[in-house]
Amino acid sequence: DTEVTQTPKHLVMGMTNKKSLKCEQHMGHRAMYWYKQKAKKPPELMFVYSYEKLSINESVPSRFSPECPNSSLLNLHLHALQPEDSALYLCASSQGFGGLTDTQYFGPGTRLTVL
Amino acid sequence: KNEVEQSPQNLTAQEGEFITINCSYSVGISALHWLQQHPGGGIVSLFMLSSGKKKHGRLIATINIQEKHSSLHITASHPRDSAVYICAVRYANYGQNFVFGPGTRLSVLP
Numbered sequence A: 001d002t003e004v005t006q007t008p009k010h011l012v013m014g015m016t017n018k019k020s021l022k023c024e025q026h027m028g029h030r031a032m033y034w035y036k037q038k039a040k041k042p043p044e045l046m047f048v049y050s051y052e053k054l055s056i057n058e059s060v061p062s063r064f065s066p067e068c069p070n071s072s073l074l075n076l077h078l079h080a081l082q083p084e085d086s087a088l089y090l091c092a093s094s095q096g097f098g099g100l101t102d103t104q105y106f107g108p109g110t111r112l113t114v115l
Numbered sequence B: 001k002n003e004v005e006q007s008p009q010n011l012t013a014q015e016g017e018f019i020t021i022n023c024s025y026s027v028g029i030s031a032l033h034w035l036q037q038h039p040g041g042g043i044v045s046l047f048m049l050s051s052g053k054k055k056h057g058r059l060i061a062t063i064n065i066q067e068k069h070s071s072l073h074i075t076a077s078h079p080r081d082s083a084v085y086i087c088a089v090r091y092a093n094y095g096q097n098f099v100f101g102p103g104t105r106l107s108v109l110p
Helices: none
Strands: A004-007 A010-013 A018-025 A031-037 A044-050 A053-057 A064-070 A073-079 A087-094 A110-114 B004-007 B010-014 B019-025 B029-037 B043-049 B052-056 B059-064 B069-074 B083-091 B104-109
Touching: A004 A087, A010 A018, A018 A031, A018 A087, A031 A073, A044 A064, A044 A073, A053 A064, A073 A087, B004 B083, B010 B019, B019 B029, B019 B083, B019 B104, B029 B069, B043 B052, B043 B059, B043 B069, B069 B083
Parallel strands: A010 A110, B010 B104
Antiparallel strands: A004 A018, A018 A073, A031 A044, A031 A087, A044 A053, A064 A073, A087 A110, B004 B019, B019 B069, B029 B043, B029 B083, B052 B059, B059 B069, B083 B104
8 A cells, every 4th residue: 555645635614714634644654744735836845743753844834733643644733724825735654764765655635725 | 045946847748759857956965756746736756866867667767966967758758748747855964855846847739
């Protein structure tokens, strides 16, 4: 199983809503990533979890809150978002040791629209 | 600032043409990743390399460490190759994370 799954595929939410994005992998990977991608731009790294601990937070606003309940799951909790947060949110995972074969596997993304 | 550049930004080709996409970076890397993103968002890993050349089907990736440059070649291009191709590098001093290039948008016309 070399798949990273993300739910939901699409999400529309108001600025006062609280919602969560979910990501799951069963490849035994120990590093998991959240990226944000705006239209016609490359992915921007948001968070990295390594061995279930938050290792990188790229100065992301606190209205985005990541959570890694176990090594297979990664959540992104959303609260009080702004319309400019509308984007494709991508999850990825990798073995986590940083070597040449440490390829990142990407999920299909959640397309988020904030009204 | 460690930056990744790609050229061209956009590329339109006729079916069957040989295509080259270029990537250049500024400082030493431990690995370079070529990714493909189709409309709708899904990203697929094509190659990861740190030296020499790799081939998979009609795709060939090369890297020149001294010149800090990599190329992705597509032989006998097909409309299904239409996608955004992204180069991402793992810098030697940046742990396990990648820095992404801006992408090259390829359209292959039948």
